[in-house]
Amino acid sequence: MKFAVIQFPGSNCDQDCLAALRGLSGVEAEYVWHKETSLRGWDAIVLPGGFSYGDYLRCGAIARFSPIMRAVMDEARSGKLVIGVCNGFQILCEAGLLPGALVRNRSLHFVCDMVTTRVEAADSPFTRGMPVGTLLRLPVAHGEGCYYADAATLRELNERQQVLLRYCDEKGCVTPTANPNGSVENIAGICNRERNVFGLMPHPDRACEERLGSSDGARIFESMLRSLATDRAAA
Amino acid sequence: MKVKVIVTPKETVLDPQGAAVREAMQHLGFTAARDVRIGRYLEIEVEGDAAAQEPKLRELCHDLLSNPVIEDYRLEMPNEKS
Numbered sequence: 675m676k677f678a679v680i681q682f683p684g685s686n687c688d689q690d691c692l693a694a695l696r697g698l699s700g701v702e703a704e705y706v707w708h709k710e711t712s713l714r715g716w717d718a719i720v721l722p723g724g725f726s727y728g729d730y731l732r733c734g735a736i737a738r739f740s741p742i743m744r745a746v747m748d749e750a751r752s753g754k755l756v757i758g759v760c761n762g763f764q765i766l767c768e769a770g771l772l773p774g775a776l777v778r779n780r781s782l783h784f785v786c787d788m789v790t791t792r793v794e795a796a797d798s799p800f801t802r803g804m805p806v807g808t809l810l811r812l813p814v815a816h817g818e819g820c821y822y823a824d825a826a827t828l829r830e831l832n833e834r835q836q837v838l839l840r841y842c843d844e845k846g847c848v849t850p851t852a853n854p855n856g857s858v859e860n861i862a863g864i865c866n867r868e869r870n871v872f873g874l875m876p877h878p879d880r881a882c883e884e885r886l887g888s889s890d891g892a893r894i895f896e897s898m899l900r901s902l903a904t905d906r907a908a909a
Numbered sequence: 910m911k912v913k914v915i916v917t918p919k920e921t922v923l924d925p926q927g928a929a930v931r932e933a934m935q936h937l938g939f940t941a942a943r944d945v946r947i948g949r950y951l952e953i954e955v956e957g958d959a960a961a962q963e964p965k966l967r968e969l970c971h972d973l974l975s976n977p978v979i980e981d982y983r984l985e986m987p988n989e990k991s
Contacts, residue, residue, distance in 0.1 A: 731949075732976055739973070768976065775978040777918075782925050822922055822979060856923070 675902050677703040678716040680746070680762075682737045687723035687759065687879055694882040695720070698895055700903075708740040717902050718755040719746055721762025723815075723877060733776060733818045734764035743769055755799055755898055756871045760816055763863070763873030772866055772873045773831065774823030780856025784817040788887060789854055791862045791876055792842040795835040798865050799901035800872045800894055809846050810839070810890040812876035814854055819875040821857035821864075831864060839863035839874055910959040912966060913985040916975045917948035948980070959987055 679691045688705060695703035703720075706713065713719055726737035737743070743765075750756045750771050758766040766772045779785060793801050793808040804810075823831065831837055839862040843852040848860045855875070863874030878891025918924045927945040934942040951974060955962060966984060975982040 731974070735973065735976065767978075773978075775976055777922060777979055778925055780923065780925050782929060820923075824921060824978075856925075 675701055675717045675899055676715065677701055677718045677720055678706040678713055679703055679720045679722055680708060680742055681705050681722075682708045682724070682726035682740060682765075684726040684728055684737075685722050685724035685761070687761075687877065690877070690879040691720050691722045691759070694879040694891065695895060697882055698892065698899065700899060701895075706742065708737070708742045711741050711745055713742070713745040713749050713754075716749075716754075718757070718898055719749060721746070721756070721758035721765050722879070723760030723762060726761055726765065729761075729818070732764075732768065734761060734766075734768040737761075737765045738769040747771060750866075750871050753868065753870050755902065757800065757894075757898065758871075758873040759877055759879055760814075760819070760875055763875055764818065766871060766873045771871050772864060773827045774821055774864070776818050776875070777820045777822050778818050779816070779820050779854075784815070785819070785854045786815045787813070787854060789814050789862075789876060790842050790844055790846075790852065791839040792846050792848065794837045794840055797835070798838055798869045798872065800865065800897050801838050802897040802901050804893060804897065807846055809842070809844075810876075810878075810893065811881065811888040812878060812891055813880045813887070814876045816855070816875055819855040819857070821855075821861040821875070823858060823861075828858060831861075832859075834867060836864050836867065836869075837861055838865055838872060839876070910955050910957075910987045912953040912955050912959055912987065914951040914953065914966075914970055914974055915948060915983045915985070916951070916970075916980050917946055917982075918980055922979045949974075 881888040881891030
């Protein structure tokens with residue numbers, strides 16, 4: 675399976691993503707520069723973390739107009755798997771591929787920590803094989819990771835089970851103290867209505883080996899792989 | 910011609926920066942500060958007839974300069990009273 679890792683000026687987790695993906699068997703991963711205009715031939719698209727365009731104006735606000743984003747939008751609409759991590763999540767929201775927005779952490783502090791997240795829906799290509807309630811320990815590192823959506827959007831997200839991950843404590847309880855950034859309803863990651871675009875603030879790419887403190891992040895990428903393999907077998 | 914754009918967080922969006930500044934104001938004795946909202950101010954030097962370019966400017970305000978999910982904007986054209 676071929677994964678494209680998009681590089682924007684200011685991306686800084688592109689190498690983490692590439693290394694994490696190449697560590698999985700059956701994955702071919704390469705960088706794709708943001709000036710490129712086509713993503714044909716790739717099975718999945720990864721928007722990595724970092725500070726694209728220095729976070730100027732708003733996080734992801736300028737990157738969403740990079741030439742490659744037209745291709746990302748076209749491929750996303752055609753059903754291709756797209757995952758955005760941290761700044762990648764911010765870009766997906768700015769581009770309108772995911773609802774809501776990410777704003778300044780409620781504490782105003784940059785948070786750099788290991789958090790626990792709870793899988794909230796198992797029927798997505800990103801959480802396949804992880805029953806609801808599965809706990810994933812993943813690192814976060816962001817200043818603008820407070821997820822915001824208005825009441826109507828939030829209701830829809832919940833009704834359609836688009837919230838895939840919530841911040842929780844070690845026992846899996848979704849509590850205010852387990853929320854690192856003030857995200858509404860402890861939301862850590864959401865998918866679109868069609869369930870092929872996923873954005874999350876925690877970094878699965880930085881948690882793919884036990885020696886990094888957790889290998890739970892690999893489960894998300896493995897889930898994508900399984901989904902792609904199933905789709906291919908069905909085709 | 911100079912065009913001004915003022916972007917502010919929507920009422921429903923929490924503004925922790927504004928809250929921190931309000932607290933600082935209260936520390937400095939200005940207890941009348943009830944609410945502070947922090948936004949963004951842009952001055953755009955536009956060549957030629959700015960009024961003719963207002964539709965494009967509005968589009969830019971909506972798509973790039975503000976995020977309508979969390980922010981409101983106000984576009985001030987040169988000959989308008991602010």
